[in-house]
Amino acid sequence: MLIFNHVDFSYPNQPVFQDLNLQVEQGEFVFLIGKSGIGKSTLLKLIYMDCFPNSGYVQVGEFSSDSIKKKNIPFLRRKIGVIFQDFQLLNDRNVYDNLAFVLEVTGTPRKEIKRRIIHALSEVGLTHKQTNMPEELSGGEKQRVAIARAIINDPFLILADEPTGNLDPETADEILSILKKINSRGTSVIFATHNYELIRAYNAKILKLDNGKAVKVVLKKKEN
Ligand SMILES: Nc1ncnc2c1ncn2[C@@H]1O[C@H](COP(=O)(O)OP(=O)(O)O)[C@@H](O)[C@H]1O
Ligand SMILES: [Mg+2]
Incomplete structure (x- = not known):
């Protein structure tokens, strides 16, 4: 590999x-x-x-x-999913849109975007934080969002x-x-x-x- x-x-x-x-x-x-x-x-x-x-x-x-x-x-x-010490989230977008961004650039259909985001957020236990902004999250939650983003393309x-x-x-x-x-x-x-x-x-x-x-x-x- x-x-x-x-x-x-x-x-x-x-x-x-x-x-x-x-x-x-x-x-x-x-x-x-x-x-x-x-x-x-x-x-x-x-x-x-x-x-x-x-x-x-x-x-x-x-x-x-x-x-x-x-x-x-x-x-x-x-x-390849990449995760950094400083999370590297887009601070002007909520959690959902941070994840959607990755899929929008590759032209993923909207319904598929939603399905994948819900799945990725459930993997990291954050489905309830979809509409929160990064600044409203703890460090651990931010890193969980970064992990969700890293796994979104499987x-x-x-x-x-x-x-x-x-x-x-x-x-x-x-x-x-x-x-x-x-x-x-x-x-x-x-x-x-x-x-x-x-x-x-x-x-x-x-x-x-x-x-x-x-x-x-x-x-x-x-x-x-
Ligand atoms: N973009 C760069 N240009 C020049 N030197 C760099 C650059 N990035 C890292 N280095 C140097 O390369 C070496 C390895 O750095 P790095 O891979 O960041 O180490 P680590 O992640 O183990 O702390 C260090 O000496 C660092 O100063
Ligand atoms: Mg380093």
């Missing part, structure tokens, strides 16, 4: 990955850890093809970074970039449980975090970015 094959990546004057190799199978839940600045967000950007390797390639589903045409990048992104992969970074521990647990539930139905999840409490509480694969800029990936299983 996801392969990094001998990936080198640098920003101008900032090497990030050298010979990075990793593989994630469909349906896996993976924690991506490593200290701040090591390249977690960059790794996620390489997956949704906001960045491209200097050498090597990233294969995501049927798409490969070395052959994808620019016009096909939106199709890839529609199949993605095969969810990328979560420190999604609990702005949340208290109890709310962080709730967000993790929702992502676990979605994962249990077959959607792969890559969850970048430096919240070790959260990682310890959930038995999942852990990928660690290590060695400063020369990145090595260590795979290890936790006992519990």
